[in-house]
């Protein structure tokens with residue numbers, strides 16, 4: 001099976017003396033569904049940052065979608081990022097844009113036509129139950145609503161890989177289930193590779209998934 | 224409302240720069256017009272033993288625009304009754320000739336001195352009256368006025384630019400956030416900065432239009448035309464095409480420079 005992510009002897013750190021991920025080896029099959037768990041501060045978000053090229057490996061190699069991230073050019077990185085759908089732990093919505101415009105962002109960057117863009121946004125807003133909020137600004141929404149906007153944005157351009165950092169962290173059971181259904185749907189129907197950082201793996205999962213746990217700088221599969 | 228607030232700070236700064244520049248332009252035009260008026264009224268008077276040809280005077284002093292011979296008739300007329308006709312002819316012949324010299328420029332005191340010296344080199348000229356006392360006062364007053372306005376305009380420009388730089392850091396922060404997010408979704412630099420440049424150009428346009436409005440109003444107000452009438456000059460306070468276009472060029476250039484500053488200063492966070 002094709003590997004969409006290959007990490008070899010990978011180490012991650014913000015400064016030289018403090019390694020957060022220490023010489024790990026792992027790979028992710030294209031189209032698989034991965035859960036990553038770990039204590040607060042164990043390095044889950046740090047690992048995701050390295051996967052979208054915001055944090056360069058200090059050691060080892062990391063290849064995502066065929067792109068070697070240790071010494072990647074800006075152009076190549078942009079190319080890779082266009083194929084990723086990211087839900088950030090702190091959402092990272094553009095404050096001065098409406099919800100609608102925020103969800104459009106990846107579509108604009110990927111050069112979609114206006115009519116396609118509008119249809120896609122309308123459908124996504126319905127999926128995350130925010131169709132009545134389209135014209136509002138992020139600050140006018142609750143934390144959970146913002147999180148759902150972030151989810152919609154990550155799905156907008158049908159990315160090859162979805163990286164979601166605690167996408168249900170602020171949601172009640174009903175809304176959480178909505179998110180899981182969306183992620184499962186993308187994985188099943190579009191063969192999107194899904195990598196989710198979470199504290200609770202839902203019991204209702206219908207698709208096959210793998211579970212990795214981060215502890216003391218190491219990543220191990222939980223079987 | 225939200226987008227209005229986004230535009231406000233840069234628009235205000237740009238308007239104040241354009242306003243200052245335009246005020247300075249108006250003052251400069253007024254002074255030039257006033258100088259023109261003074262030039263028309265100003266003349267030197269020379270006294271010569273012999274008849275002088277305008278051509279030879281102009282050859283010596285290039286700034287001479289016109290030479291008018293002052294006729295001695297009026298003086299002689301007063302004597303007319305008591306002196307015989309023969310004697311009057313004699314008197315006319317011996318009387319020196321008076322010339323009024325009009326200049327093409329409004330001269331500085333230095334220039335007047337130079338002209339004096341040049342004229343006195345002509346043998347037959349015995350006296351040059353330049354009315355320098357009055358002239359110098361007016362000239363220095365104009366100079367002072369212009370200097371004061373220049374300093375004031377310069378000070379306002381400096382303060383505005385400093386204010387803009389302070390705002391720049393806030394904008395930089397604000398735009399950095401958006402540019403970072405766009406970058407995380409793979410937007411190339413041009414797309415990330417497109418919003419910023421569009422904003423900058425729109426702000427420059429708004430500022431130019433506001434400036435256009437302000438000065439169109441000022442130019443058409445009766446107070447200003449009354450004031451200009453009192454001084455006795457006629458100037459264009461605001462040229463609706465040329466002044467508008469140069470204001471637009473200045474504000475677009477400035478705001479694009481600012482936007483470029485922000486884009487160049489953009490750093491990606493980890």
Ligand SMILES: Nc1ncnc2c1ncn2[C@@H]1O[C@H](COP(=O)(O)OP(=O)(O)OP(=O)(O)O)[C@@H](O)[C@H]1O
Pocket residue numbers: 014020038039040041042043044045046047089493
């Ligand atoms: N920008 C940064 N600069 C320096 N150190 C950082 C930075 N971000 C995170 N760290 C450190 O790296 C470690 C791992 O942080 P990370 O955010 O990956 O944890 P996490 O597993 O996502 O935790 P949580 O479940 O609370 O989100 C922490 O000790 C944190 O202090």
Ligand SMILES: [Mg+2]
Pocket residue numbers: 044045046089165
């Ligand atoms: Mg985290």
